[in-house]
Amino acid sequence: MADLIKFPAKPRSRHARRAYQVHRLAPSGGVVATSIITARDDGDAKRQAKGLIAGHHAELWAGSRLVTVLGAFDFPIATAIRALADQPKSEG
Numbered sequence: 001m002a003d004l005i006k007f008p009a010k011p012r013s014r015h016a017r018r019a020y021q022v023h024r025l026a027p028s029g030g031v032v033a034t035s036i037i038t039a040r041d042d043g044d045a046k047r048q049a050k051g052l053i054a055g056h057h058a059e060l061w062a063g064s065r066l067v068t069v070l071g072a073f074d075f076p077i078a079t080a081i082r083a084l085a086d087q088p089k090s091e092g
Helices: 042-052
Strands: 018-025 031-039 057-062 065-070
Touching: 018 042, 031 042, 042 057, 042 065
Parallel strands: none
Antiparallel strands: 018 031, 018 057, 057 065
């Protein structure tokens, strides 16, 4: 039924911008600073965010969507990950 009705599509303006959040992180993983930027698309937001992080580890978010992780950790992340057992252990 939906294919019988044509809804007008409102094209997004080529000048339209959306808000992104850049969260700069401490080595412990806590947020040191947050900046709000506006960009045309994810690529534009990534370029802007790279200029803001000054070599620190950061995350770029668009609302509740993680766009990318920027920078490098000074420590290996894998030390905080442990393998889970294939089968749950039975109690008793």
